[in-house]
Amino acid sequence: MNHRERIKAVLGGEQPDRIPVATWGHDFLREWSAEDLAAHTIERHRKYDYDFAKLNPRWTMFAEPWGNVYHPPTEQKFPRLLSKMVNSLDDIAKLKKASPSHPVFVQHVDAMKLVVGEIGDDVDVIATLFSPLSVLGLLCGGVGEPLISYAKESPRSFTRYSRTLLKRCAHMLTSLSMLEPVACFMRRCNGQALTFVMMLFTANLAGHTT
Numbered sequence: 001m002n003h004r005e006r007i008k009a010v011l012g013g014e015q016p017d018r019i020p021v022a023t024w025g026h027d028f029l030r031e032w033s034a035e036d037l038a039a040h041t042i043e044r045h046r047k048y049d050y051d052f053a054k055l056n057p058r059w060t061m062f063a064e065p066w067g068n069v070y071h072p073p074t075e076q077k078f079p080r081l082l083s084k085m086v087n088s089l090d091d092i093a094k095l096k097k098a099s100p101s102h103p104v105f106v107q108h109v110d111a112m113k114l115v116v117g118e119i120g121d122d123v124d125v126i127a128t129l130f131s132p133l134s135v136l137g138l139l140c141g142g143v144g145e146p147l148i149s150y151a152k153e154s155p156r157s158f159t160r161y162s163r164t165l166l167k168r169c170a171h172m173l174t175s176l177s178m179l180e181p182v183a184c185f186m187r188r189c190n191g192q193a194l195t196f197v198m199m200l201f202t203a204n205l206a207g208h209t210t
Contacts (some may be wrong), residue, residue: 001016001017002122003020003050003051003052003122003123003124004122004123004124006018006020006051007020007051007052007123007124020051020052021050021051022050022051022052022053022054023044023048023050024041024044024054024056025056026056026058026059027040027076028058028059028073028075028076028077028078028079029073029074029075029076031057031058031059032058032072033107034107034108034110034111034114035111035114037055037057037058037107037108037111038055038111038112038114038115038118041053041054041055041056041111041115042114042115042118042119045119045123046119050123051123052123052124052125052126053115053119053123053124053125053126054125054126054128055108055111055112055115055125055126055127055128056128057104057108057111057128058079058104059078059079060079060104060138061104061105061108061128061130062130062134062135062138063084063135063138063139064102064104065098065099065102065104065105066085066095066096066098066135066139067085067095067139068081068083068084068085068138068139069081069082069083070082081141081142084139084140084141085139086136086139086140086141088150089150089153089154089157089158089161092136092139092150092158092161092162092164092165093161093164095139095164095165095168097168098168108127108128112125112127132162132165132166132169133147133162135165135169136162136165
């Protein structure tokens, strides 16, 4: 089997010749332009001959469009947070919709185009999506605290606010999924990828707010 045949077999519930393999990770210095991100992804794929490629964006990708501000790193460390949108539980309810045309999303789609153009004939290239709770954690300043404290402070309010954010994330996902080449992987999988992503959205929210 080649890479794509192996992935197709797994998604179709068939037995592949072996388990498909791929890894990804951050290069904090090469995540701030479409060209650098694409080059990093292509280099890793060609070095290890993975069965698929995941375009791994910068850590702050799903926080910047909502209003968080970061200082790009000058060494292999997480970006430094300069300001955040959520400083109290009530701030969650004030969050506006993130636009799919925000520069960080446009950059990610441009990087995807570069990667697909270079290695897309050989392997599927998938985009990265954070769960709503991960997005919310970033908007609070990081995954973990103070997000956990907000949930304990008022579980019902937290659940209500989180569900609102879920709808806004779903809207953003729908808008992004209509763009090429993000949609190409979903179409090749006959919608299974989108369905799986939406299941993860729902399961993640329900599992952490009940």
